[in-house]
Amino acid sequence: MKIALVGNQNSGKTTLFNFLTGLNQKIGNWPGVTIDRKSGIIKGTDSELIDLPGIYSLSPYTPEEEISRNFLLNENLDLIINIIDATSLERSLYLTTQLLELDCPLIIALNMADALTKKGINIDVPKLEKLIGVPIVT
Numbered sequence: 001m002k003i004a005l006v007g008n009q010n011s012g013k014t015t016l017f018n019f020l021t022g023l024n025q026k027i028g029n030w031p032g033v034t035i036d037r038k039s040g041i042i043k044g045t046d047s048e049l050i051d052l053p054g055i056y057s058l059s060p061y062t063p064e065e066e067i068s069r070n071f072l073l074n075e076n077l078d079l080i081i082n083i084i085d086a087t088s089l090e091r092s093l094y095l096t097t098q099l100l101e102l103d104c105p106l107i108i109a110l111n112m113a114d115a116l117t118k119k120g121i122n123i124d125v126p127k128l129e130k131l132i133g134v135p136i137v138t
Helices: 013-021 063-074 086-100 113-118 125-132
Strands: 002-007 038-041 048-051 079-085 106-111
Touching: 002 013, 002 063, 002 086, 013 038, 013 048, 013 079, 079 086, 086 106, 086 113, 086 125
Parallel strands: 002 048, 002 079, 079 106
Antiparallel strands: 038 048
16 A cells, blocks of 8 residues: 655645654655655555645645655555645645545545644544535544
C-alpha cells in the first residue's frame, strides 16, 4: 500500500511520518523544512508512507509545492492522509477540496485541535465528516 501525507506547511506531516515509521526526519516550526519527498515503511506493515513538502493548493508557487503536486497527480496512490491544522481550518480545507477531486481514498487527520480546546473552541468532527464525506481522525 502506498500512502501520501499531504497538507499545508507546519501542519504536522513530518511529526506523524516519524511516529508511524520510527524514522527521524528533521522537523521545525518554520516553512520549508521538508523540501523533498521522504519515504519510509509504517512500523509493523509493508505499507510505504511518503511525506511530501507542504502545499497550500494544487497550483504550486514554489519548487517544493511543485514536487508535491506532481507526485499527487502522477503517482498511483492507495490513500492520501490530509493533515489539517485545526487552528487554520479554512485555509487547510481549500487543499482538501482539491484532493477530493483526485479520485483517491482520503482520510483527514485533524491536528492541533488541542490548541483550540484550550481557547474554548471545539470543532464538531461528526458534522465536518458528514459535510466533507470522508473520515476524520483527531
